[in-house]
Amino acid sequence: MAKRDGYHHGDLRAALLRAALEAVETGGPEAVSLRDLALKLDVSTAAPYRHFPDRRALLAEVAAIGFSDLAAAYARAQAQAPDPTAALRDTARAYLTLAFGRPGLFRLMFASDIVDAGAPASLLEPAAAAWEGLFRAVGATTPDADPAAVKRRAITGWSTLHGFITLVQGGRLKGFMTEPLTEAELLEAVLDKTLHEA
Numbered sequence: 001m002a003k004r005d006g007y008h009h010g011d012l013r014a015a016l017l018r019a020a021l022e023a024v025e026t027g028g029p030e031a032v033s034l035r036d037l038a039l040k041l042d043v044s045t046a047a048p049y050r051h052f053p054d055r056r057a058l059l060a061e062v063a064a065i066g067f068s069d070l071a072a073a074y075a076r077a078q079a080q081a082p083d084p085t086a087a088l089r090d091t092a093r094a095y096l097t098l099a100f101g102r103p104g105l106f107r108l109m110f111a112s113d114i115v116d117a118g119a120p121a122s123l124l125e126p127a128a129a130a131w132e133g134l135f136r137a138v139g140a141t142t143p144d145a146d147p148a149a150v151k152r153r154a155i156t157g158w159s160t161l162h163g164f165i166t167l168v169q170g171g172r173l174k175g176f177m178t179e180p181l182t183e184a185e186l187l188e189a190v191l192d193k194t195l196h197e198a
Contacts, residue, residue, distance in 0.1 A: 067126035074133030084140040
């Protein structure tokens with residue numbers, strides 16, 4: 001007997017996105033299967049293809065949600081900070097919060113090839129907005145710097161953060177390397193270095 005399609009008026013698309021986001025956050029991008037999502041949502045296995053031509057298209061929309069959330073977190077951090085240095089520090093913290101709080105989504109956004117030349121505008125626009133949020137925070141700390149200098153600082157600061165995340169998530173930082181630093185002290189050291197680089 002065919003499964004019922006109980007979703008109408010675009011509800012299935014939203015349900016697929018919610019279910020895929022949940023799968024990415026719990027198991028990473030590789031945990032997403034259109035067939036499994038259809039079974040979970042109790043619809044026919046063909047139903048998801050009415051909204052997404054393939055798995056990659058669905059993952060692109062999930063990544064777009066992540067970039068939109070990150071851009072919004074950057075904007076909140078910058079709006080609430082008392083000065084540009086604090087704003088940049090809080091922007092860096094927002095990036096770390098995404099990486100450590102939603103590691104599967106972070107991997108999709110920053111450790112896969114989902115953002116490439118063929119990515120849809122619905123993904124490229126929020127990805128660019130997130131980048132602009134970081135660029136804006138760096139630029140505000142040196143308002144007289146030319147755009148190329150700001151870009152260099154933004155990329156080197158981002159690289160410091162990203163390298164730290166990669167080491168932590170890969171289990172590469174061992175106790176003999178970090179002791180006697182506490183986790184909080186190590187995080188502050190990375191943020192300080194990021195501010196220095198940026």
